[in-house]
Amino acid sequence: MNTPNPSLAVRPDQASLQENLRGGGLSPLDVLAILWRGKILIGFMVVLFVAATAYYVLELAKPRYSAHTVIALESREGQVLELESVISALGADSAAVYTEIEVLRSRNLVGKVVAQLDLTSDPEFNPALQPQEPIARLLGLPRRELSQEQQRDLTIDGVLAAINVTNVRQSLVFRITVVTLDARKSALIANTLSEAYIQDQVDLKFAATERATEWLTERVSRLKVELEDADAAVQQFETETDLAGPEGLEGLNRQLKDLRDRLAGVTVSAQTASQRVDALVAVQNSGDMAEMVAVADDTVLRQIWQGVQAGTRDAELAEQRFAAVLDTARNVADRSTMQTTTLTQAVADLQAQIEMQSADLVMLQQLRREAEASRLIYEYFLNRLKETSVQQGIQEADARVLSTAFVPGGPVSPRLSTLLPLGLVFGLLLGIALVLVREYRQNTFRTADELEAASGHAVLGQIPLLPSRDRKNLMRFIKETPNSPAGEAVRNLRTSVMMSNVDNPPQVIMVTSSQPGEGKTTHSIMLANNYAALGKKVLLIEGDIRRRVFSNYFDIKGKAGLVSVFMGEVSLDDAVVHQGGFSVLQGEATGANASDLYSSNKFHDFIADLRTRFDVIIIDTPPVLAVPDARVLCRQVDGVIYAVRWDQTGREQVRQGIRALESAGGKVLGTMLTQVDPKGLKQYGYASYGVGYDNY
Numbered sequence: 001m002n003t004p005n006p007s008l009a010v011r012p013d014q015a016s017l018q019e020n021l022r023g024g025g026l027s028p029l030d031v032l033a034i035l036w037r038g039k040i041l042i043g044f045m046v047v048l049f050v051a052a053t054a055y056y057v058l059e060l061a062k063p064r065y066s067a068h069t070v071i072a073l074e075s076r077e078g079q080v081l082e083l084e085s086v087i088s089a090l091g092a093d094s095a096a097v098y099t100e101i102e103v104l105r106s107r108n109l110v111g112k113v114v115a116q117l118d119l120t121s122d123p124e125f126n127p128a129l130q131p132q133e134p135i136a137r138l139l140g141l142p143r144r145e146l147s148q149e150q151q152r153d154l155t156i157d158g159v160l161a162a163i164n165v166t167n168v169r170q171s172l173v174f175r176i177t178v179v180t181l182d183a184r185k186s187a188l189i190a191n192t193l194s195e196a197y198i199q200d201q202v203d204l205k206f207a208a209t210e211r212a213t214e215w216l217t218e219r220v221s222r223l224k225v226e227l228e229d230a231d232a233a234v235q236q237f238e239t240e241t242d243l244a245g246p247e248g249l250e251g252l253n254r255q256l257k258d259l260r261d262r263l264a265g266v267t268v269s270a271q272t273a274s275q276r277v278d279a280l281v282a283v284q285n286s287g288d289m290a291e292m293v294a295v296a297d298d299t300v301l302r303q304i305w306q307g308v309q310a311g312t313r314d315a316e317l318a319e320q321r322f323a324a325v326l327d328t329a330r331n332v333a334d335r336s337t338m339q340t341t342t343l344t345q346a347v348a349d350l351q352a353q354i355e356m357q358s359a360d361l362v363m364l365q366q367l368r369r370e371a372e373a374s375r376l377i378y379e380y381f382l383n384r385l386k387e388t389s390v391q392q393g394i395q396e397a398d399a400r401v402l403s404t405a406f407v408p409g410g411p412v413s414p415r416l417s418t419l420l421p422l423g424l425v426f427g428l429l430l431g432i433a434l435v436l437v438r439e440y441r442q443n444t445f446r447t448a449d450e451l452e453a454a455s456g457h458a459v460l461g462q463i464p465l466l467p468s469r470d471r472k473n474l475m476r477f478i479k480e481t482p483n484s485p486a487g488e489a490v491r492n493l494r495t496s497v498m499m500s501n502v503d504n505p506p507q508v509i510m511v512t513s514s515q516p517g518e519g520k521t522t523h524s525i526m527l528a529n530n531y532a533a534l535g536k537k538v539l540l541i542e543g544d545i546r547r548r549v550f551s552n553y554f555d556i557k558g559k560a561g562l563v564s565v566f567m568g569e570v571s572l573d574d575a576v577v578h579q580g581g582f583s584v585l586q587g588e589a590t591g592a593n594a595s596d597l598y599s600s601n602k603f604h605d606f607i608a609d610l611r612t613r614f615d616v617i618i619i620d621t622p623p624v625l626a627v628p629d630a631r632v633l634c635r636q637v638d639g640v641i642y643a644v645r646w647d648q649t650g651r652e653q654v655r656q657g658i659r660a661l662e663s664a665g666g667k668v669l670g671t672m673l674t675q676v677d678p679k680g681l682k683q684y685g686y687a688s689y690g691v692g693y694d695n696y
Helices: 017-023 028-037 039-060 094-104 107-117 134-139 148-162 183-240 245-286 289-296 299-310 315-391 416-441 448-455 471-480 485-499 520-533 562-566 594-598 601-613 629-636 651-663 678-683
Strands: 065-073 163-167 173-180 399-403 459-464 508-513 538-542 577-579 582-585 616-620 639-645 668-676
Touching: 028 039, 028 416, 039 416, 065 183, 094 163, 094 173, 094 183, 107 148, 107 183, 148 163, 148 173, 148 183, 173 183, 183 315, 183 399, 245 289, 245 315, 289 299, 289 315, 299 315, 448 459, 448 639, 448 651, 448 668, 459 485, 471 520, 485 520, 485 639, 485 668, 508 520, 508 601, 508 629, 508 651, 520 538, 520 582, 520 616, 520 639, 520 668, 562 601, 594 629, 601 616, 601 629, 629 651, 639 651, 651 668
Parallel strands: 459 668, 508 616, 508 639, 538 582, 538 616, 639 668
Antiparallel strands: 065 173, 065 399, 163 173, 577 582
């Protein structure tokens, strides 16, 4: 018993390009080979896209015209009050540039253009005036009614979509581009927008000047009242207060200094007098006359004391004199104390007067300063009011038109010269993508190398597609065109089968496939005819007793079949039909299961008997994957030819079918690639892989 071919479990080194593509192992040359094989599809996609692009540009697309105007912004510092005034200066930084771009694209500004040009009456911008969509008309949908305000808003949206504002780098120059379906309209909208922008700047400045004038007028009026109130407060204060003035205040300060100096001297004298009184009283209390004379320091008392000591004067006289001296000292002390008190009060009164005069003077100076400040502010705002009043009516815009838009001579889009290369590129890319996707998804066989790599068996023959699909005409085609490419291909198949075992070539050959419609019956007939051409005695058996299609090829209706012969009901000679030099034994309906019949010993004996009567026996069996008949019959034959339909049979189907046969003990001689389409080979880029028999 044959063992399964190990090549089905381990793929050969000659992996197909499709398998490499799925595994990511394609080299650049492999990719080029795939693309070269798909050049027809790629070329078709390129031609299709180029033609579609040209048709779109020339027939379908509406030409659009572009017009542009250029404006420049001037950075200058016009002011009403200060640099940050009501009329602000235009800066040159990026924020100012972006701001002006947004102003140019603002709905308010575009709305003025729409109103000025009456663009709400233009169907290009107003959807309410455009025809209803074909799908909506087809579905019978009612048209939505739009109010005037909605139409205006939608028109502004449409105009905004047609406007593009760009800034020239590192400058205050702006380019306003308008693209519409009409050349004159594009130029008109661009020029109108630039004019509206400049006029809008003038209007804004005029409005700002008016607001500034109103504000300044109100402010000056309030400042005038405040100034008058301040002057009145100064006058009232001067009237209600007795101010000596700065000079008088200075005289009072000098007078205060003199009083303080006198007070200091009198205070010292009073202290000295008080101390003398205290000393005289103390020595009087001691009773020591000599000490009293010394402390009193009086000449008369000293003379009297000398007389007392000399005995010429009375001691009482000395005491009287000392008492007189003490009284005198006390009078001096009292007088000094009184002077000190008087001067102290005078200093306090004068100091209080000076402090009151100073406070009044400070208050007067503050009132005068406030009045002066109010006068300065009043005069400042009064001058600004005059300047602002002069500026009314002479405002200038911060922008000027450098270049007005002109009517374009031709459309800006669509441009055939631009879109055709794009169409070519897109067609090329799509074609390449389709080829690669087709190659990736391709799960069938287009070359013998692919089939051999996937099946693990040699490809015995490549049979081209027959020109006639009528089964009744097959035998006539074989007789009339023996040297056709199909005939040569079958002869090559016959040779390959015979060379599969030179010493003992297979006698009983089974032809099967994975699924119906792969040409196994047609090629079984042609192979039987080729063997008969060698002078061999050939028997062609219809092993597919379920479908029984031989009657479509041969005129054998009503004849007994295979079941009747091997059951012994009919002799083989009565059942076979001779066609084209070989014998045909058709299938026959039976109530028994075909697999049971083929696995019986009686059928084995029947095949053994046929071996003695025919040189070559070819059995056309049902597909392997459809029913188990072929797996049963493969054990009764010398070899199996596995038919694979070109570009139709899946890879996994072939692997499963061959694996099923080998696991059942069948010997697969090889495969044959059937119904090969030469045109398809060229279409897929496999022209070099063709069978090539038509060259002879």
